[in-house]
Amino acid sequence: MRAAVLEAFGAPMPVRELALREPAEHEVLVRTVAAPFCSTDWLGWRAMRGKTPPVVLGHTALGVVERRDGGARGYGVGDLVVVAGTPQCDECFYCGIGRPDQCALLFESPEPVLATDDAGRPVRAAGGVGAYAELIVADRNQVWPLDSSLPATHLSLLGCGITTGHGAIVNVAEVRPGASVAVVGLGHLGQWCVQAARVAGAGRIIGVDLLAGRRTTAAALGATDVVDPTEHDPVEQVRSLTGGRGADVVVEAAGPEQAVQQAVAMSRRAGTVVLTGVQWAQGRVSLPQNAIAIHGRRILSCQNGQSVMSRDLARCVALMESGEYAAGPIVTAVYALDQINEALFASGEFRDLSGVITAFR
Ligand SMILES: [Zn+2]
Ligand SMILES: [Zn+2]
CATH class of the missing domain: 3.90.180.10 (Medium-chain alcohol dehydrogenases, catalytic domain)
Incomplete structure (x- = not known):
């Protein structure tokens, strides 16, 4: 073969x-x-x-x-x-x-x-x-x-990006209707997170990415706001879109250490941060201790969106069939x-x- x-x-x-x-x-x-x-x-x-x-x-x-x-x-x-x-x-x-x-x-x-x-x-x-x-x-x-x-091209994404993005929002972050959600990194995974947040009823969905084309796609898929991190400090931009507090939920879907640090800083106190991005297998991230120990955040790992394929695959297919997931x-x-x-x-x-x-x- x-x-x-x-x-x-x-x-x-x-x-x-x-x-x-x-x-x-x-x-x-x-x-x-x-x-x-x-x-x-x-x-x-x-x-x-x-x-x-x-x-x-x-x-x-x-x-x-x-x-x-x-x-x-x-x-x-x-x-x-x-x-x-x-x-x-x-x-x-x-x-x-x-x-x-x-x-x-x-x-x-x-x-x-x-x-x-x-x-x-x-x-x-x-x-x-x-x-x-x-x-x-x-x-x-x-x-x-x-x-x-x-x-087939669409269905082929089910074993990685779709189930992971869906799971990040639904299984891991447990996004509730009306929640504010920021997604850092609008690659394929981030775009699925944006769609899943929309379907979950998030009130404000903020997409953050360096690339204008990816921000445009995210806006078409459900982001209510997009942030260009080169324009102005992205942490301040997200805070100013969320009443000065920071987002209820932040999903990091980029990988670099700085993106992880920004994701934590963009979340509000007692908020939820979902970390999906990786780069080097041995990579390390340093975070401010007060932000993760004192301010009540849930910092959650997200391998495969904590998907249970026997349950989640059919759900994702149904959402694709109905057009909710594009x-x-x-x-x-x-x-x-x-x-x-x-x-x-x-x-x-x-x-x-x-x-x-x-x-x-
Ligand atoms: Zn993959
Ligand atoms: Zn097993």
């Missing part, structure tokens, strides 16, 4: 023929239909996320089940499925406490070997997916059936697998919100 392989950090990824390994009984063979190029993969390509080459990037996809041997999970050969970046094994400690975002399959096992290359080297699959490839061998615990006739403005380009490096640079240079790979042969 053909796959784009990260062979050396920072170098263009060649498309290679790989010898795919046989799926085990607990795994499913999926033919990739659409795979979004995620900004996380740009970081992985730059050696910021602890990947080990050779590796096939791409941690989520839409596909069709090609083969499966193991027990039931509600889908069979020929069915349309989402291969999600985060598994839900329903057996580990974390799944048992209702927190599959921390599933042991994701955090306590090494990235599996997917295939071997021409030189006989083992090639790993990022996040147990390796979506920039014709075929995916995924654990059955990260494969979910889908019943929707929406465009993927059209977020899918800014489509690519063939052979154009993987174009997708890579368009993501890294902030030209795409989500580019989607749709042709694999």
Whole structure:
């Protein structure tokens, strides 16, 4: 099968023929239909996320089940499925406490070997997916059936950006009607947070981003106000839009340390701050002690929006079907697998919100 392989950090990824390994009984063979190029993969390509080459990037996809041997999970050969970046094994400690975002399959096992290359080297699959490839061998615990006739490019965003943005607002921040919500960073994740905040009934939705085009998209998707941080101190701008207090909820969806610091400073006392952004795997953030220890803020982590895919996937699909969640403005380009490096640079240079790979042969 053909796959784009990260062979050396920072170098263009060649498309290679790989010898795919046989799926085990607990795994499913999926033919990739659409795979979004995620900004996380740009970081992985730059050696910021602890990947080990050779590796096939791409941690989520839409596909069709090609083969499966193991027990039931509600889908069979020929069915349309989402291969999600985060598994839900329903057996580990974390799944048992209702927190599959921390599933042991994701955090306590090494990235599996997917295939071997021409030189006989083992090639790993990022996040147990390796979506920039014709075929995916995924654990059955990260494969979910889908019943929707929406465009494949739109549905392909369900296993990462949509469920994470929806979950950040609904599951983690628990945004209430009328709340003020600021979103720092209007990349693909921030745009889903804006939409989810609108659907949750937020009163004021403030989008913060350096790029004018991204602010315009956010305004079209539900932001009531947009803030250009180069114009004037963004913390003061958000405070002045929220009665001088700061926002009830701030979602940080950018990554740099300064964005995290600003997100905390933009929240009101006893407000909620949701941290979704990452950059370096070993990155550190320093925060003012009074703001986090004395002023009553809830500072919350947000892996995969604390989604429970067995519950949240259908909700997100329904919101897409009804038009409440719009993927059209977020899918800014489509690519063939052979154009993987174009997708890579368009993501890294902030030209795409989500580019989607749709042709694999
Ligand atoms: Zn992603
Ligand atoms: Zn689990």
